[in-house]
Amino acid sequence: MTLPETVHPSLWRADQLAQSATRCMDTGFAALSAQLPGGGWPVGTLIDLLVQQHGIGELRLLQPALAALDRRPIVLLQPPHEPQALALAALGIEPSQLLWVRSGAKASDALWAAEQILRSGCCGALLLWQQHARGETLRRLHLAAQSGETLFCMLRPLAAAQEASPAPLRLSLKPAAGGIDIGFVKRRGPQRDTPLFLPLTPTLLQRHAPLDRSTPATAPARGISPALVGG
Amino acid sequence: MVLEQERVIALSDMAYGAGVRLGLRRGGAIMLAPQSQFLQRAPELEKEAMQAAAMALLQFTPQLAEAEEATLLLDVGASLRLFGGIRALCRKVADSVRALGFTGWLSCAPTARGAWLLARSNGGRALKMDSLERKLETLPAGLLPPARPYLSWLEGIGCMTLGDLYRLPRPGLQRRCGRPLLDMLDDAHGTRPELHEWLAAPASFHAKLELFDRVERADALLFGAHRLLLQLTGWLSAHQLAVERIHLLLEHERGRTAGPPTVIEVVLAEPTWKDTHLVRLLKERLAKQTLDAPVIGLRLEAPQVQPMAPLSDSLFPEPGGSKEDWQRLLELLAARLGADNVLQAVPRADYRPGQANHWVSIQTKIRPAEARAQLPPDIGSLPRPTWLLAKPIPLLMRDHRPYYGSPLRIRTTGERIEAGWWSEMQTRDYFMAQGEDHAHYWLFKERGEKEPRWFLQGLFG
Numbered sequence: 001m002t003l004p005e006t007v008h009p010s011l012w013r014a015d016q017l018a019q020s021a022t023r024c025m026d027t028g029f030a031a032l033s034a035q036l037p038g039g040g041w042p043v044g045t046l047i048d049l050l051v052q053q054h055g056i057g058e059l060r061l062l063q064p065a066l067a068a069l070d071r072r073p074i075v076l077l078q079p080p081h082e083p084q085a086l087a088l089a090a091l092g093i094e095p096s097q098l099l100w101v102r103s104g105a106k107a108s109d110a111l112w113a114a115e116q117i118l119r120s121g122c123c124g125a126l127l128l129w130q131q132h133a134r135g136e137t138l139r140r141l142h143l144a145a146q147s148g149e150t151l152f153c154m155l156r157p158l159a160a161a162q163e164a165s166p167a168p169l170r171l172s173l174k175p176a177a178g179g180i181d182i183g184f185v186k187r188r189g190p191q192r193d194t195p196l197f198l199p200l201t202p203t204l205l206q207r208h209a210p211l212d213r214s215t216p217a218t219a220p221a222r223g224i225s226p227a228l229v230g231g
Numbered sequence: 232m233v234l235e236q237e238r239v240i241a242l243s244d245m246a247y248g249a250g251v252r253l254g255l256r257r258g259g260a261i262m263l264a265p266q267s268q269f270l271q272r273a274p275e276l277e278k279e280a281m282q283a284a285a286m287a288l289l290q291f292t293p294q295l296a297e298a299e300e301a302t303l304l305l306d307v308g309a310s311l312r313l314f315g316g317i318r319a320l321c322r323k324v325a326d327s328v329r330a331l332g333f334t335g336w337l338s339c340a341p342t343a344r345g346a347w348l349l350a351r352s353n354g355g356r357a358l359k360m361d362s363l364e365r366k367l368e369t370l371p372a373g374l375l376p377p378a379r380p381y382l383s384w385l386e387g388i389g390c391m392t393l394g395d396l397y398r399l400p401r402p403g404l405q406r407r408c409g410r411p412l413l414d415m416l417d418d419a420h421g422t423r424p425e426l427h428e429w430l431a432a433p434a435s436f437h438a439k440l441e442l443f444d445r446v447e448r449a450d451a452l453l454f455g456a457h458r459l460l461l462q463l464t465g466w467l468s469a470h471q472l473a474v475e476r477i478h479l480l481l482e483h484e485r486g487r488t489a490g491p492p493t494v495i496e497v498v499l500a501e502p503t504w505k506d507t508h509l510v511r512l513l514k515e516r517l518a519k520q521t522l523d524a525p526v527i528g529l530r531l532e533a534p535q536v537q538p539m540a541p542l543s544d545s546l547f548p549e550p551g552g553s554k555e556d557w558q559r560l561l562e563l564l565a566a567r568l569g570a571d572n573v574l575q576a577v578p579r580a581d582y583r584p585g586q587a588n589h590w591v592s593i594q595t596k597i598r599p600a601e602a603r604a605q606l607p608p609d610i611g612s613l614p615r616p617t618w619l620l621a622k623p624i625p626l627l628m629r630d631h632r633p634y635y636g637s638p639l640r641i642r643t644t645g646e647r648i649e650a651g652w653w654s655e656m657q658t659r660d661y662f663m664a665q666g667e668d669h670a671h672y673w674l675f676k677e678r679g680e681k682e683p684r685w686f687l688q689g690l691f692g
Contacts, residue, residue: 055690056670059617073557081618081690084588085576090611095576096599100590101564102572113564120560122553175669201671 018188028064037188046142047153048170050161054080056175057200067092072124075099078110121148128154142166161185235272287327289465296427304343331458343425344418368394377412432469436533438462445525449517456513459531460506473502476535482528500558515566561593570594580605582650583657616673616689623686633685637667
């Protein structure tokens with residue numbers, strides 16, 4: 001019997017991950033890449049990231065992919081707060097790469113801008129923050145994303161996980177001790193109910209953390225050879 | 232319905248349906264179609280329309296001549312490769328004429344007079360000399376203007392078509408009808424070299440359009456603006472120029488409520504000579520524009536032009552699209568959302584986080600070297616949050632801990648920032664804290680007061 005995945009590349013069995021039809025970017029986290037079809041973030045598709053609240057590490061999660069964009073522009077469309085260029089520079093994103101687009105008076109302006117950016121195809125990544133999105137606008141954005149090779153993430157509140165979405169990859173992000181829990185709401189592959197824990201602390205916290213640090217083993221007197229001490 | 236000397240010379244489909252025919256007198260036409268509009272033929276308006284069409288068609292070839300009876304002759308021999316063949320070129324020419332709001336007949340032939348004859352009789356295309364001759368054979372003799380006075384005589388001798396006319400003995404025909412008729416026949420058959428006076432585009436561009444009605448909504452003006460832009464593209468390609476700035480003037484009603492025309496100015500970062508990008512920009516600008524008074528006319532000016540830059544001839548296209556595409560995208564976003572909503576990051580060398588994080592409109596030119604000089608050298612060691620709150624939130628204190636949803640635990644040693652004596656003094660100690668929901672927050676403690684006050688200023692995204 002021929003295996004389904006050898007018949008056509010877009011076929012897969014329920015217990016295995018699909019092959020990705022589009023190019024994928026490495027996520028930078030081996031544990032996460034192993035769980036995604038194609039082994040990374042798919043470019044040119046709509047990726048739905050459902051965050052419990054803003055500021056839980058969503059940009060640190062995307063940071064390896066954004067830093068690997070080779071200085072192509074990154075558009076922050078309608079972010080919840082003012083982005084801080086210095087912090088993004090510390091994450092490896094040049095300030096000259098960044099474009100912050102605030103939406104105009106109308107709510108549809110952000111969606112219009114997203115579509116224009118995706119169709120132009122000159123941006124490396126587009127991050128769109130949106131509170132409510134209807135099914136047809138999502139489909140429209142997904143279609144627009146397919147016309148180029150832009151990494152397109154849409155960040156929405158966790159409540160949107162209940163709604164249907166045409167995005168082939170939907171992840172839920174929740175903060176956890178020392179990192180985030182990634183739930184796989186939808187992916188082309190087997191259903192996974194247990195969230196994946198990724199250690200993601202702000203890098204400076206690790207360096208300066210005065211607490212929770214294991215004290216070095218105390219060396220008893222004359223326990224170290226004189227050659228090492230240098231005396 | 233258009234009248235000339237009290238007779239109908241042009242009419243709409245609706246009037247035709249009511250029974251009005253060409254050549255009918257005014258009284259009869261009013262009786263048949265009382266609700267229709269009657270206009271007098273205006274030769275100067277026709278001339279302007281011809282000028283507009285000629286200007287727009289200059290984008291296809293620089294060799295364009297005006298011929299008798301509202302015809303334009305285009306020599307497209309040199310343009311065929313550029314526009315992808317005769318069919319594609321014909322389609323583009325027909326599209327531009329339609330976009331200008333005119334109806335016309337398009338024909339092509341190896342000789343200019345042949346093309347003229349085909350266009351006058353709506354005869355279609357003839358690409359080879361023998362197919363043109365076959366077509367000319369059947370056309371009525373009355374198409375040629377010099378033959379018209381002798382039409383009854385020609386009919387009398389049974390000479391109804393151009394083919395019959397061409398076969399008549401030449402000396403006799405010249406004696407009876409004059410040299411011009413023979414010359415035209417020879418031109419059409421390509422046996423005599425044709426000379427044309429090519430149209431020269433004016434040195435500066437001004438185009439105007441009078442609207443048929445008073446327009447009260449700005450986005451309804453796009454059609455008229457597109458007509459003017461088409462003329463602009465023709466003029467630009469005739470002069471090998473690219474435009475950097477255009478003004479669209481919306482003229483309001485004259486009279487008691489007369490006001491100065493509203494000016495819509497479009498400035499481009501990259502000079503362009505194509506109308507598609509300009510139409511998109513104007514569409515967004517017009518959608519935002521609110522009109523104080525109805526508009527009766529449009530004018531387009533191109534005050535700033537520069538020589539057309541040739542296209543980049545790199546063999547492999549860049550993966551992220553070209554620089555011009557990026558500039559075009561930024562202009563389009565700025566046109567709809569407003570220039571102050573499309574921002575680029577220009578960090579400033581300042582210790583105060585709020586002042587250091589500075590964003591300016593994308594239209595401000597920043598030199599990359601200057602921007603880089605403002606960055607701190609040890610950028611990776613500064614604890615800065617990804618999101619900065621527009622205004623710091625004062626935090627409650629519970630059990631001597633700052634409280635934001637849950638008690639916050641301070642996780643780092645403080646960073647003391649004390650600067651800004653010249654404008655806005657800030658003396659603060661910044662800490663990174665973690666709530667019980669495991670999210671990280673950036674707090675500061677206002678120093679210099681007896682009671683320490685805590686504020687939330689950032690989130691670590």
